[in-house]
Amino acid sequence: MPERPEIFHDIAPRTDVVAQPLSTWQRIYASAAARKAVLLVVLALVWEVYARRLNNPLLFPSFSSTVSALFESLSSGEIPRAAGYTLLLLIKGYSAGLLLAGLLTALAAATRWGSDLLEILTSMFNPLPSIALLPLALIWFGLGDGSIIFVLVHAVVWVVALNTFAGFRAVSPTLRMVGQNYGLSRPGYIARILIPGAFPSILTGLKVGWAFCWRTLIAAELVFGVSSGSGGLGWFIFERKNQLLIPDVFAGLLTVIVFGLLVENLIFGTIERRTVRRWGMQN
Amino acid sequence: MQPLLKVDGVTLQYRVGEKLVTATYRVSFDVLKSDRFVLLGPSGCGKSTLLKAVGGYHAPAEGRIVLNGKAVSGPGPDRIFVFQEFDQLLPWKTVTENIVFALTASGKLARVQALERAASYVEKVNLTEFAHAYPHTLSGGMKQRAAIARAMAMEPDILLMDEPFAALDALTRVRMQEELLQLWEDTKFTVLFVTHSIPEAIRVGNRIALLSPHPGQLKAEVNSPTDEARVQELLFGGAHA
Known part of the structure; x- marks a missing residue:
């Protein structure tokens, strides 16, 4: 073995190379919003091309005619009125459902009887489609918003309660011990350790609950919309189908979809970015 | 000098399925104020369970744990855990x-x-x-x-450290031990420190309790600094007085 000299380097501190900014293109590519926008444009193009080749506006109107029908109904005020009506019902039903879910989970977190009750109730009622309760609700609460809100609460409460409670259970033992170590009271422990610790699955529950709520509401309006006096979006779709205004039907459906996208990406997306992503609890 | 923490004949048991496992058997020791007291032993000697009992997460089946003249009955902010x-x-x-x-x-x-x-x-x-x-x-x-x-x-009255550096790489670990000692020079806090590493026990502690496994029993209490060979002999060697 040849004798090798020892080597020493004088290293100047180079903090500038530790963290370098991304290029514009890298940043666009890394943005989920940009990628999703591209996908949406591609989907709209596929729709347009297919509809034009089919050339049967009664069965499958093209994207452009749907959009123009949408703008017509928007400017005539029909869709905004119907959507506003639907949205109000949705907010009422969703918030009532969340309130009830909160009460049930608090009970479940506090006592063993409460958690048994929650388990039995969710396994009984979660698989039951909410819309199946509508005929019964109409008998109980009459032809009005009351019955629709009843089925909405049913659509929201079980999935939210189930996810929240599952999240509570999944909070790590170390965090629980930390909470006890600093002498938190029972309500303080739930509010300051369990809820933030379970937030990823609470958020999932809120999202799934919102989706259940939205689709149940549209379905309820489609079937029984006329019963509650003025109609919402579901009723708008149903009525236009009867008049064979198929582009309007598509415009109504598109409104439902756009609402879904907006709530998912703007509201829940923002909550997600500001909470679980920022905290590194979800990637 | 009145001990700050008195662990007096403590037996700890926990249930695993249908069995009752004894983690420590009649362990007694005193921790004085500003001690860096180390519980050292191989896995299965109940040292972590013992620390949790001092933390108030685990009630002893036998014996008492007394902090500042008051029996420990549950977790509280006078004993802070570092996990x-x-x-x-x-x-x-x-x-x-x-x-x-x-x-x-x-x-x-x-x-x-x-x-x-x-x-x-x-x-x-x-x-x-x-x-x-x-x-x-x-x-x-x-x-x-x-x-x-x-x-x-x-x-807090006492810091409870449960192998706080065990999940770190070796270089960081040594640095953290040094920093801990510097902090101690600053504030002279009292710490009860659990580890399974003999060099760490010798570096960090001023007094080391050696525990034997299955069930955990106290074999010796030695003052540090001491040498590794002696600790090893005491832990694993034959009949020592």
Whole structure:
């Protein structure tokens, strides 16, 4: 073995190379919003091309005619009125459902009887489609918003309660011990350790609950919309189908979809970015 | 000198399925104020369970644990735990907010004073640059430093450290041991430190309790610094008085 000299380097501190900014293109590519926008444009193009080749506006109107029908109904005020009506019902039903879910989970977190009750109730009622309760609700609460809100609460409460409670259970033992170590009271422990610790699955529950709520509401309006006096979006779709205004039907459906996208990406997306992503609890 | 913590004939048992497992059997020792008291032993000697019992998470089946003349009956902010796991920091709070949380949740300080004290302890553990970083952006060593800062900011009667450096790489580990000793020079806190590493016990402790496994029984209490060979002989050697 040849004798090798020892080597020493004088290293100047180079903090500038530790963290370098991304290029514009890298940043666009890394943005989920940009990628999703591209996908949406591609989907709209596929729709347009297919509809034009089919050339049967009664069965499958093209994207452009749907959009123009949408703008017509928007400017005539029909869709905004119907959507506003639907949205109000949705907010009422969703918030009532969340309130009830909160009460049930608090009970479940506090006592063993409460958690048994929650388990039995969710396994009984979660698989039951909410819309199946509508005929019964109409008998109980009459032809009005009351019955629709009843089925909405049913659509929201079980999935939210189930996810929240599952999240509570999944909070790590170390965090629980930390909470006890600093002498938190029972309500303080739930509010300051369990809820933030379970937030990823609470958020999932809120999202799934919102989706259940939205689709149940549209379905309820489609079937029984006329019963509650003025109609919402579901009723708008149903009525236009009867008049064979198929582009309007598509415009109504598109409104439902756009609402879904907006709530998912703007509201829940923002909550997600500001909470679980920022905290590194979800990637 | 009156001991700060008195562990008196403590037997700890826990249930595994249908069986009752004895983790420690009639263990007794005294911790004095400003001690760096180390519980050393191989896995299965019940040292972590013993520490949890001092923390109040586990009630003894036999014997008593007395802190400052009062029997320990549950977890409380007079004994603050530093765990081995990196997830002991609340992920939804920054380093500073984690410390503020500890001080305010326990009712020790109001928010304004808590912020001040948090800043001074963040500086003590050299995390000033990361004071407003969320835990998931920190390295393992920084997370443990933050956890130690949070525990020390509480200025508890006794710190309970459960292998706090075990999950760190060897280089970071040695540095953290040195930093802990420097902090001790500063404030002369009392710490009960659990480890399975003989060199760590000798570096960190001024008194070392040696436990044998299955069930955990106290074999010896020695003063440190001492040499590794002697500790090994005492732990694994034959009949020692």
